[in-house]
Amino acid sequence: MSPAQAIKDQFKMASDLLSKNPKDLPVWLPILQQYGPSLLVEVDNAMELSRDLVTQWLVGYMFAGDPEAKLKADTVATYFADHNRFKTHARRIGLKEIQENNLPLKIFNLEKEPALHRLVLRLYAAISHTFAYTPAYKMYENSQGQALFRMIQLVVQRAGPPTPSSPPGGKKKK
16 A cells, blocks of 8 residues: 555656666566556546545535635635645644644644543544554544454464475485
């Protein structure tokens, strides 16, 4: 699993380098052969879908009724869709960074409500520990306390005893 932007950037890098020096193809061939022919189209589709969904959700919820909803949503979606800016999906983006980049988000600073802040931190810790110490990779929970966890199935294979290539004593039979 790799970020879509990283896959796209790697293909661009390979294309640029190979157009300058085609003799490097043997180096790139094992890397490029592992990808299916539709991968770049899938990457573009995934990136576009992500931006479209975020834009729709922001327009419909956070910016509902705002005459500039579409413009604000596009600005936010484009900012957060830039993988090269953040380098990883797991990077925290804090309130200060959002304010410094003048993102038009409606954000409530939880530190102004210590009791709520503590509860959110406890929830964050529970979720982080669940993902770090169990095979869970996705979780869904509703307000009625029902939950669904997606888990990675771990398969452990033990190696059998080595198969001797020659009989004990080191001499092969003829």
